[in-house]
Amino acid sequence: MRRNSALLVLSVCLAFPMGIGFSQDRRGSIPHDHARRNGLKSAWTTQLDLNPNRGRVVHIQPHVSSSRAITAYEVFHGTGKEVIRTSDLDRTGQPLGKNGAAVAAAKRMRAILRADPDSLADPEVAQTAELVEKLIRDGDQLPKPRPATTDDDDENVDETAPDLATSLLQRAQAKPEVFPQLRRRVIPEVRLYAASATGIVHAIDGETGATLWSNKIGRSTLVTQGPAANDTVVAVFNGGTLFVLDAADGQLLWKKQVSSFASGRRISEVPSAAPAISDTQILVPTVRGDLLGYDLREPKLFPTRYGALGRALIQPIVATQSVAWPTTARARRRGSAVKSYLYVANANEAGTRYRLESTELIMGAPAFQTFGGQTRFFVAARDGFLTCISERSGRLIWRFSTGEPLAHQPVVFGNGVYTMSEHGGIFRVDATSGKEVWRSSGIYGFVAASRDRLYCTDAVGRVIVLDAVTGSHRAVISANQLNVKLVNTLTDRLYMGTRTGLLQCLHEPEHDWPLIHEGTEEETEDAAGAGKAPKDSSPSDREPAPKPVDPNPFGGGEEKPAAGDDPFADSDKPAAKKPPADDDPFK
Numbered sequence: 001m002r003r004n005s006a007l008l009v010l011s012v013c014l015a016f017p018m019g020i021g022f023s024q025d026r027r028g029s030i031p032h033d034h035a036r037r038n039g040l041k042s043a044w045t046t047q048l049d050l051n052p053n054r055g056r057v058v059h060i061q062p063h064v065s066s067s068r069a070i071t072a073y074e075v076f077h078g079t080g081k082e083v084i085r086t087s088d089l090d091r092t093g094q095p096l097g098k099n100g101a102a103v104a105a106a107k108r109m110r111a112i113l114r115a116d117p118d119s120l121a122d123p124e125v126a127q128t129a130e131l132v133e134k135l136i137r138d139g140d141q142l143p144k145p146r147p148a149t150t151d152d153d154d155e156n157v158d159e160t161a162p163d164l165a166t167s168l169l170q171r172a173q174a175k176p177e178v179f180p181q182l183r184r185r186v187i188p189e190v191r192l193y194a195a196s197a198t199g200i201v202h203a204i205d206g207e208t209g210a211t212l213w214s215n216k217i218g219r220s221t222l223v224t225q226g227p228a229a230n231d232t233v234v235a236v237f238n239g240g241t242l243f244v245l246d247a248a249d250g251q252l253l254w255k256k257q258v259s260s261f262a263s264g265r266r267i268s269e270v271p272s273a274a275p276a277i278s279d280t281q282i283l284v285p286t287v288r289g290d291l292l293g294y295d296l297r298e299p300k301l302f303p304t305r306y307g308a309l310g311r312a313l314i315q316p317i318v319a320t321q322s323v324a325w326p327t328t329a330r331a332r333r334r335g336s337a338v339k340s341y342l343y344v345a346n347a348n349e350a351g352t353r354y355r356l357e358s359t360e361l362i363m364g365a366p367a368f369q370t371f372g373g374q375t376r377f378f379v380a381a382r383d384g385f386l387t388c389i390s391e392r393s394g395r396l397i398w399r400f401s402t403g404e405p406l407a408h409q410p411v412v413f414g415n416g417v418y419t420m421s422e423h424g425g426i427f428r429v430d431a432t433s434g435k436e437v438w439r440s441s442g443i444y445g446f447v448a449a450s451r452d453r454l455y456c457t458d459a460v461g462r463v464i465v466l467d468a469v470t471g472s473h474r475a476v477i478s479a480n481q482l483n484v485k486l487v488n489t490l491t492d493r494l495y496m497g498t499r500t501g502l503l504q505c506l507h508e509p510e511h512d513w514p515l516i517h518e519g520t521e522e523e524t525e526d527a528a529g530a531g532k533a534p535k536d537s538s539p540s541d542r543e544p545a546p547k548p549v550d551p552n553p554f555g556g557g558e559e560k561p562a563a564g565d566d567p568f569a570d571s572d573k574p575a576a577k578k579p580p581a582d583d584d585p586f587k
Contacts, residue, residue, distance in 0.1 A: 028481035029504045030496075038465065038475040039453075040494070041509040044209030048501030051198050054220065056499040057484060058197050059274055062206065063229045064490045064516055065189040070207075071098055072513075073105035073165070074183040076172075077112045083512075084108065087205065102165040103139035106132045109180045124178045131168055187513050190491060192503070193227045199238050201227055203250060206493065207514065209505060213250035217243045226274040228282075228315070233296065235282045237271045242284065242294065254299045258284055260292055261302040274315040276323060278347035285312035289327040291345065304350045308343050319368040320375050322391050323347040326362040342366065342379055344394065354394040359383065364409025367417065367489075369431060369519050376431075380406040380419045386427075388417075388434060398434030402427055411489050413449045413517055416468065420444065424459065428471060438471035447485050450492040450508055450515060457485055463494070491516055 035042045048057065071086045086101045096104055109132045119125045165184065172181035190206030198220035203212040218224070218238025226236035233253065234245040244253045258269045269286045276283045281293040281304070289312050293304035310329030317324055324344045340362040345352040360382040367378040368391060375391035382405050388397040404421035411418050416437065417429045426443035429436055443464060445457035453474065454466040463477040463485075479485070479496060482504065486495040492515040497503035507514075 028498055028502055030477065030479060030482070030506065034477070035506055036509075038477050039508060040477070040506045043207070043493070043505040043507055045502070045504045046204070046209040046211070048194060048196070048202055048204075048211075048503065049214065050196050050200065050501040051220070054198050055200070055501065056197050057497070057501055058195055058224055059226060060192055060194045060484070060486050060495070060497075060503075061227050061229055061274070062486065062488055062490050062495070063191050063193065065191070065231050067231045068189040069186050070189050071101060072185045072187060073101055074185065075105050075108045075112070075180055076183065077180040082108055085208075087208075087210075099139055099142055103136060105165075105182055106135040106139070106168075109182065110136065112180045122178075124175055128168070128171060128178060128180070131171065135165065135168070185513060188516060190493075190514055191229070192486075192495065193229050193234055194503075195224050195227050195236055196501075197224060199224050199236075201234065201236055201245065201250065203234070203247070204503070206491070206495075206505070209503065215245060215250040215252070217245075217252070217255075225271055228275045228277050230277045230279075233277065233282075235275045235277055237275065237284075240268065240270060242271075242275070242282065244282065244296075244299070256294065256299055258286070258292065260290070260305050272312050276316040276318050278318045278323060280348045283316050283318070283323050283347070285314070285316055285325055287311055289329070291316065291323065291325055291343070293350075306343065306345045306350075306352050308341065308352075308355070310339070310341055314365055317365040317368070318347050319377070319391060320370065321347055322353070322375075324366055324368075324377060326365065328361060340381065344377070344391070353392070356389070356394060360405075363406050367410045367412045369412045371431075378410045378412055378417050378419075378431075380408070380410045382406055382422075384421070386410060386417065386419050386429060386434075388431070400427075400429050400434045400436065408445065411446050411449070411487070412519070413468070413489075418446065418454065420446065420456075426454075426456065426466070426471070428468075440466060440471040440473070442473075445485065446487055447496070448488040448492060448494045449517070450511065453508070455494055461485075463496075489517060 029045045030042060032042045050056070073084045075082045075084070084096070084101050084105045086096055086098055088096050088101065090096055090100060113119065113125070113129050113132070120129060165182070168182040169184055172183055191212070192204040192206050194202045194204065199218045200214055200216050202214045204210070205212055217236055218241060222239035224236065224238050228235045229247060232247055234247050236243045236245070240258050241255055242258055243255045245251065246253055258271055260267045260269055269288065269292060271284055272287045273285045280296055282296060284292040284294065286292060289308040289310045291306040291308065291312065293306065295301050308327050310327030312325050312327050314326055322344050324342060327341045327343065329339050329341070338361055340358040340360065342356045342362055343352060344354055358381045363380045363382060369376055376397060377389050377391050379387045379389065384402045384404055384406055386400045386402065386406070389395060390397060402419065402421055404423050404425055406419055407422040408420040412431060415431045417431050418426060419429070420426050420443055424442050424444050426440050427436060428438050442458050443456045444459050447455040447457060447463060449455065449468065452468050454468050456464045456466060458464050461480045461483065463479050464473060465475040465477070466472065467474055482496040482498060484497045484499060488495055492507060492511055494506040495503065
């Protein structure tokens with residue numbers, strides 16, 4: 001009897017781990033078959049090269065380039081298709097470039113034709129074969145292009161190869177029944193920038209998972225924050241030093257100790273969150289609550305200081321020509337321990353436009369959307385209110401009460417604004433009217449969104465698939481071991497991983513190319529395959545927004561700031577009275 005009991009206990013111990021880990025392999029990533037059963041495709045999995053002792057990932061930042069694109073050639077044949085990108089590497093380790101990718105695609109078509117010589121008896125196929133051979137011959141005679149990672153960098157391009165590729169593309173449109181055939185797509189460059197605790201910055205291709213470059217900055221014993229990126233530079237903090245890297249190859253452009261200038265003297269500043277980058281400035285939040293703007297073209301200049309009250313603990317966002325960041329401070333009023341402010345300033349020049357006040361914590365940076373030429377901010381606060389304001393003036397457009405404390409910054413896709421409560425409720429609110437569309441339960445975080453699906457997380461880290469139209473639950477994907485789930489509001493890709501550097505990308509099988517969320521009210525995928533959603537075609541919202549009953553949409557107190565605490569004063573001096581050192585509501 002005792003032996004049977006021991007065997008029973010042993011069998012339970014052996015079976016239990018399989019029951020909870022069936023959907024993830026040994027490395028922790030989601031297996032292909034499990035992803036496929038839940039309507040997803042595992043695009044790639046990679047492991048960042050990190051220090052095994054302290055090499056944990058501290059921040060990952062996605063970026064969709066507005067100036068760089070990648071050309072992809074698709075070779076369709078009887079059993080499927082193959083893709084050759086301009087960013088793929090040749091035998092020497094250099095990117096193929098535009099001409100190289102076209103020639104590589106033609107060589108693949110030639111291999112397919114040679115594998116089935118009987119197909120050349122068809123005159124249409126034989127004509128395609130002639131175009132393929134001519135493209136290969138002319139391409140081999142072209143001079144080797146200089147190393148380039150994007151089409152914009154490939155300047156020495158002979159027009160012969162692109163003309164031949166165009167002929168094959170036109171032939172595929174005229175004769176869609178003839179295989180093999182060539183198609184071409186131009187997609188924006190999507191990257192992930194990851195920083196580790198030891199100061200290693202990685203640039204990763206968001207569509208292939210390939211590491212484009214990596215660089216070590218600063219000292220491994222100091223705190224690393226960031227990165228932030230635009231099309232040309234990447235900014236990272238290591239301790240109190242700002243490092244600016246070239247986005248093309250990761251080389252250090254310049255570095256600078258974070259400090260400001262007031263009352264005729266230099267003041268050392270402490271960065272409090274990851275930076276943000278506008279067209280002309282790197283915007284640095286500090287523990288004082290102020291925002292410092294470093295000129296990208298003249299880094300030796302003293303930074304522009306945007307005064308603020310409280311502490312800035314969240315990465316700012318840049319929307320059109322504005323930068324917005326929330327701060328927290330100890331409330332002066334009885335019955336409230338914390339006040340929050342949302343500051344909005346000019347992103348490319350000095351000048352704070354306005355601030356909004358809340359008696360409760362503002363949950364993260366605001367979401368934003370441009371519609372009819374006007375940008376709107378959506379702000380969530382812990383008092384349960386989701387507020388929509390004008391980006392330019394701060395004018396209240398609408399205000400929605402969830403009746404529950406909000407615990408997540410909002411996200412916006414198309415005409416829906418999504419906000420999550422502390423109790424696990426997710427609300428979809430109409431972006432134009434501010435009315436509730438639906439509510440669903442069991443949701444505590446957000447991962448990504450496609451055209452008709454939302455990918456969220458529950459209380460234990462599983463991925464919950466929601467119908468974006470009705471809010472109903474479609475699927476549950478076990479991803480507990482993937483403790484890093486990137487909030488991706490730029491594309492439809494799901495980026496998940498671990499603190500030790502494992503990264504995995506998943507997407508819906510029918511979306512081989514990324515669906516770019518433009519931040520407009522109506523988003524549809526470009527049928528031509530450019531990878532970007534077309535511009536909004538809905539009528540402009542010309543009706544004026546209703547005037548707020550209360551000039552302060554967050555319901556802050558009527559009392560004015562004490563003398564000298566006005567962040568909009570003409571003086572460059574910091575606020576006369578800073579919160580005490582232990583006034584940190586997040587402790």
